[in-house]
Structures are given as C-alpha cells and as structure tokens.
Amino acid sequence: MHDVPCRDTFHLVAIGYVETPFLQLGDAPMQGKDAMLSGTIILRPAYAEGIKGVARGDRLLVLLWFHLGQRDVFRVHPRGDETQRLKGVFLTRSPHRPNPIALCEVEVESVSATRIQVRGLDAIDGTPVIDIKPVLT
Amino acid sequence: MHDVPCRDTFHLVAIGYVETPFLQLGDAPMQGKDAMLSGTIILRPAYAEGIKGVARGDRLLVLLWFHLGQRDVFRVHPRGDETQRLKGVFLTRSPHRPNPIALCEVEVESVSATRIQVRGLDAIDGTPVIDIKPVLT
DSSP states (O other): OOOSOOEEEEEEEOOOOEEEEESSSSSSOOOOOOOOOOEEEEEGGGGGGGTOOEEEEEEEEEEOOOHHHHHHHEEEGGGGTTSSEEEEESSOSSSSSSOOOOEEEEEEEOOOOSSSEEEESSTTTTTTTEEEOOOOO | OOSOOOEEEEEOOOEEEESSSOOSTTTTTTTTTTTOOOOEEEEEEGGGGGTTTTTTTTTEEEEEEOOOOOOOOEEEGGGGGSSSOOOEEEGGGSSSSSSSSEEEEEEEEOOOOSSEEEEEEOOOOOOEEEEEEEEOO
C-alpha cells in the first residue's frame, strides 16, 4: 500500500545520438522493419567503455528519446491513420506519448571506439540515444 | 556534422508503479522469463486514458525505471557472475547502467480503470513505470 509510492520525476542523460539520412519528421519510415538503410550511433566518449565487445552481426535494441514527441497525448489514431478509432497511447508505438522513448532493433555492421554503424535505424538524424541493450533470443 | 547535437538531459515522469511480492533487491528473479507470479501495474489517474482498450491476454512491454540502479557503471560481470569476464554494460541487461531503464514483457490477466493485473513482472515492489507499449509480433 503506497500512498506516495515513488518519486515522480527522474533525469535521463543522452549517452549519444544517431546519424541517419532522415532529416525531419515524416522522412523516417514508421516502425521501419524494412529500414535497411545504414545509420550510425555516435556515443559520447564518456560512455565508450560500455560498448566494449560489440561486434559485427550483433543485434542490439537501441532506446531513443524522441525529443520532438508531444508529451500530453493519451489517445492516438494507430499509425496516424485517422480512419482508425482512437486508442490508448500505451497500446500503440506512437512517438507522441508521456515519455517519448522509442525502441529500435538494429544489426551491427562495424564498430569503432565511439561509433557503431548499424542497419535498421528508423529515427531522424540527431535523435538522442539513452540506452543500448542486447536483443535476447 | 553535429557539434552540439542534442540537449543532453531530459526529464521522465512516472506514469505509475508496480506492486509485486518482491520487497527488496535480490528478491526479484533475474530476467525472469519464468516469473509467472502475478503483479499489478498501478497507473496514476492522469494517465488512465492511455490504457483504454487493454484486454486480458494482451502482451505488453513495460518500461521500468530501476530507481535503485547505480548509474556510474560502464562494465559489469554478466548476470552478476564474477567468474565471467567484464563486459560493456550495453551488452548486458544489468539494472546498473547510465539510464536504469528495464524492459519487462508481461501478459494481461485483468484490467480496471487504473490497474492492470499481469503475469511476468520481475521487478521489486514500488518500481516506477515510465512507459507501456504493445509487444509487436
């Protein structure tokens, strides 16, 4: 029984950002499973140690902060399609949500100390990266 | 070419928290795929609209904020096993990481306006919830 169960705000740090060919909203493919275009994760040097061991062929889950997302959205038309009924935002992958975190599964093409070249990054250029995790199979 | 590519801190809001039988660190199963114990997601009333449409049997990805995680950790022993070589933290699912976000896949058992009863929640009681997404298949 929690009356005040937890602090209600936290701060996130950008561990890096992405470089992609998508320069503005609308350019990036939606849930681009077919987004085989190359992109790059640029890590801030302070976090370089955290990717030691990443290798070509690894599948990674990249957590992005959709800095252009609207945070006061609670219901959306799925995939932005207005012919579809409004749905609770937590039943969708809309970039507009209270905490605009997106998940993107990518495959590693090459790695250097602070750069990971990947396939499948469907975010716009400059999107902050907040975490990277291995894909569990 | 980004010199100052993006703001480097962001604020997260807790959209709710979890109630589970795990009262302290070490109680919760690690990456508990077998964590079939029931738990509950308690949504803050302001976010209730966002879960409209959630139904029994749905599979959801719950994003948690591991408020007890250490944020200055860049290399870890996988699964806390000290016989294993240190690995970059982004190649692991360690709860100790710069932004201690965890992903937990659950199955919905029942729903009310602000509570979702689920199976598979492997976090300690009181852990803040920061996002909920549908599992894409």
